[in-house]
Amino acid sequence: xxxxxxxxxxxxxxxxxxxxxxxxxxxxxxxxxxxxxxxxxxxxxxxxxxxxxxxxxxxxxxxxxxxxxxxxxxxxxxxxxxxxxxxxxxxxxxxxxxxxxxxxxxxxxxxxxxxxxxxxxxxxxxxxxxxxxxxxxxxxxxxxxxxxxxxxxxxxxxxxxxxxxxxxxxxxxxxxxxxxxxxxxxxxxxxxxxxxxxxxxxxxxxxxxxxxxxxxxxxxxxxxxxxxxxxxxxxxxxxxxxxxxxxxxxxxxxxxxxxxxxxxxxxxxxxxxxxxxxxxxxxxxxxxxxxxxxxxxxxxxxxxxxxxxxxxxxxxxxxxxxxxxxxxxxxxxxxxxxxxxxxxxxxxxxxxxxxxxxxxxxxxxxxxxxxxxxxxxxxxxxxxxxxxxxxxxxxxxxxxxxxxxxxxxxxxxxxxxxxxxxxxxxxxxxxxxxxxxxxxxxxxxxxxxxxxxxxxxxxxxxxxxxxxxxxxxxxxxxxxxxxxxxxxxxxxxxxxxxxxxxxxxxxxxxxxxxxxxxxxxxxxxxxxxxxxxxxxxxx
Amino acid sequence: xxxxxxxxxxxxxxxxxxxxxxxxxxxxxxxxxxxxxxxxxxxxxxxxxxxxxxxxxxxxxxxxxxxxxxxxxxxxxxxxxxxxxxxxxxxxxxxxxxxxxxxxxxxxxxxxxxxxxxxxxxxxxxxxxxxxxxxxxxxxxxxxxxxxxxxxxxxxxxxxxxxxxxxxxxxxxxxxxxxxxxxxxxxx
Numbered sequence: 001x002x003x004x005x006x007x008x009x010x011x012x013x014x015x016x017x018x019x020x021x022x023x024x025x026x027x028x029x030x031x032x033x034x035x036x037x038x039x040x041x042x043x044x045x046x047x048x049x050x051x052x053x054x055x056x057x058x059x060x061x062x063x064x065x066x067x068x069x070x071x072x073x074x075x076x077x078x079x080x081x082x083x084x085x086x087x088x089x090x091x092x093x094x095x096x097x098x099x100x101x102x103x104x105x106x107x108x109x110x111x112x113x114x115x116x117x118x119x120x121x122x123x124x125x126x127x128x129x130x131x132x133x134x135x136x137x138x139x140x141x142x143x144x145x146x147x148x149x150x151x152x153x154x155x156x157x158x159x160x161x162x163x164x165x166x167x168x169x170x171x172x173x174x175x176x177x178x179x180x181x182x183x184x185x186x187x188x189x190x191x192x193x194x195x196x197x198x199x200x201x202x203x204x205x206x207x208x209x210x211x212x213x214x215x216x217x218x219x220x221x222x223x224x225x226x227x228x229x230x231x232x233x234x235x236x237x238x239x240x241x242x243x244x245x246x247x248x249x250x251x252x253x254x255x256x257x258x259x260x261x262x263x264x265x266x267x268x269x270x271x272x273x274x275x276x277x278x279x280x281x282x283x284x285x286x287x288x289x290x291x292x293x294x295x296x297x298x299x300x301x302x303x304x305x306x307x308x309x310x311x312x313x314x315x316x317x318x319x320x321x322x323x324x325x326x327x328x329x330x331x332x333x334x335x336x337x338x339x340x341x342x343x344x345x346x347x348x349x350x351x352x353x354x355x356x357x358x359x360x361x362x363x364x365x366x367x368x369x370x371x372x373x374x375x376x377x378x379x380x381x382x383x384x385x386x387x388x389x390x391x392x393x394x395x396x397x398x399x400x401x402x403x404x405x406x407x408x409x410x411x412x413x414x415x416x417x418x419x420x421x422x423x424x425x426x427x428x429x430x431x432x433x434x435x436x437x438x439x440x441x442x443x444x445x446x447x448x449x450x451x452x453x454x455x456x457x458x459x460x461x462x463x464x465x466x467x468x469x470x471x472x473x474x475x476x477x478x479x480x481x482x483x484x485x486x487x488x489x490x491x492x493x494x495x496x497x498x499x500x501x502x503x504x505x506x507x508x509x510x511x512x513x514x515x516x517x518x519x520x521x522x523x524x525x526x527x528x529x530x531x532x533x534x535x536x537x538x539x
Numbered sequence: 540x541x542x543x544x545x546x547x548x549x550x551x552x553x554x555x556x557x558x559x560x561x562x563x564x565x566x567x568x569x570x571x572x573x574x575x576x577x578x579x580x581x582x583x584x585x586x587x588x589x590x591x592x593x594x595x596x597x598x599x600x601x602x603x604x605x606x607x608x609x610x611x612x613x614x615x616x617x618x619x620x621x622x623x624x625x626x627x628x629x630x631x632x633x634x635x636x637x638x639x640x641x642x643x644x645x646x647x648x649x650x651x652x653x654x655x656x657x658x659x660x661x662x663x664x665x666x667x668x669x670x671x672x673x674x675x676x677x678x679x680x681x682x683x684x685x686x687x688x689x690x691x692x693x694x695x696x697x698x699x700x701x702x703x704x705x706x707x708x709x710x711x712x713x714x715x716x717x718x719x720x721x722x723x724x725x726x727x
Binding site: 154192226229243248250255 | 545553560575
């Protein structure tokens with residue numbers, strides 16, 4: 001039935017839009033308002049930033065390969081840890097998810113484009129400038145930001161390098177971009193769904209992005225406020241975070257983490273959505289517990305606002321505060337557990353096959369859960385005093401961000417690659433990429449649990465001899481993982497150039513309106529709203 | 540493409556979302572006074588309050604209890620003055636007025652301005668630690684080589700929770716010469 005609808009669409013497409021194809025050359029990308037073009041721009045940009053941040057990670061791991069100072073001086077090392085964090089969070093993971101949203105939201109809700117296509121162009125094109133400014137600080141006198149990605153005051157105010165002002169403006173730009181992107185996504189989802197797609201029939205990627213976008217517009221202004229206060233403290237003699245003038249440096253941490261904790265979920269909720277599409281497709285079953293998935297995401301988003309101080313248990317907090325933040329943090333394990341249970345139950349007795357997206361999705365479930373458990377350990381206030389600011393924390397958040405958020409993005413790229421390009425990537429190469437990544441990521445980050453528990457602090461260029469073995473293993477893993485992402489680039493380019501043509505429904509178990517479109521998806525799709533049929537919605 | 544009805548719906552949504560953004564931006568700035576207020580009420584950040592008026596007629600010392608008050612002095616952010624207290628600590632009855640002298644010496648050859656910031660633990664005692672006079676209420680302007688005696692008078696409130704047996708009062712001395720500007724230094 002969907003085939004019929006979609007044939008009709010093709011005709012319309014030819015009748016109405018023969019003169020609306022993409023422009024030629026650079027102008028197409030500079031002035032585009034097409035959600036598919038902008039999605040592509042976001043994805044390539046985030047991949048470029050991923051490589052830049054990855055090079056910084058490899059500088060860090062090279063220095064830590066052996067104890068002692070070998071390659072870089074400590075000042076530069078600090079700039080590397082800071083910029084690695086900032087670029088991976090704001091430049092790689094977040095734009096990649098926005099890129100996925102651009103590609104998928106209109107196609108999955110049956111809309112012709114995003115609600116505000118011109119603002120969409122602006123929200124992307126701000127980003128290269130923001131990161132251009134931020135990366136340029138590394139070449140300035142006094143160096144770039146060196147205060148950690150959390151930029152705690154007064155390290156980022158009184159003791160900051162002069163380039164901190166550029167950093168502040170870069171953060172403002174990133175915030176503006178994210179807010180505009182989110183407004184666009186919410187407006188599209190709320191107003192442009194095809195008739196018949198009620199809220200509880202929306203695909204889970206749409207649900208998770210809707211909630212993520214609300215989180216973004218709620219906390220990005222708070223981040224902007226925090227950096228503006230820093231700017232005032234540095235240049236206009238105010239004392240927001242300066243104790244001598246009556247301010248409080250601890251207040252910076254509260255404001256930062258009030259932004260920072262929801263930010264953590266901004267980077268993982270869309271991943272939950274992606275995984276909720278891939279696992280049912282390759283288990284050839286409908287998703288288990290759709291409604292509970294939606295409620296779980298909503299609860300996680302709500303809880304993210306009231307747990308922030310678990311990042312700062314050691315700052316000096318009354319017992320009641322520690323207990324409150326400990327219990328609310330542990331509460332998050334319940335909706336997260338519901339999600340992991342549902343993914344597992346979806347696979348249960350399914351007719352599973354293990355193509356590359358599925359491999360990444362299963363690895364996501366397993367490794368993200370490991371990261372979740374180490375998070376639970378960190379939530380226990382009394383033991384957090386031991387774990388705080390050690391490599392255990394580094395291991396924890398890399399487990400949720402690399403085999404968590406990043407694996408879900410890679411899985412999404414493989415899964416929707418045929419829809420975007422009309423070609424199939426080479427399955428053998430994809431699987432090889434998966435195994436290299438999977439082995440690399442575990443060799444890199446698993447030993448960091450042990451060095452952290454043994455007391456190795458984070459953000460140091462040198463360490464006692466007892467941590468030498470774990471660090472050497474970790475560095476070897478980092479290089480395996482890093483170079484296997486160059487291989488990912490090769491797999492993608494190979495797929496685009498010489499992949500075999502893909503069918504409209506590239507995966508036989510894949511459901512959703514986007515699979516009713518031909519592959520590659522036409523430049524303009526769903527110019528007339530499609531009919532939403534029961535077999536295409538998950539509920 | 541988008542119909543007229545749809546585009547007015549979109550406009551309405553966007554307007555609402557912009558309001559959320561503005562509200563959250565306002566909230567970020569409101570966090571500053573809210574944080575101060577919260578700390579003032581709960582004493583959570585260990586900042587002791589401003590000048591306290593002491594009426595000896597209505598307050599009698601609670602001789603059944605003795606509380607140890609320890610003093611810690613340190614200098615912060617490259618402050619080069621010497622800063623010390625006459626005693627490391629004193630034992631007081633709750634409700635009893637006590638005076639302790641603190642000293643600063645400007646060891647440099649220029650006029651400097653200092654500001655001491657108090658911090659008290661346990662935080663549950665913050666609200667019951669009253670100061671009738673403290674050098675932290677104002678700034679100190681010292682000529683080169685000048686030394687100054689700074690008395691600090693305090694009363695530990697009788698309502699102090701009984702589980703608090705000792706209080707640590709720490710002062711961090713900051714160099715605020717630059718922030719005060721040249722006018723203050725040359726004028727003083």
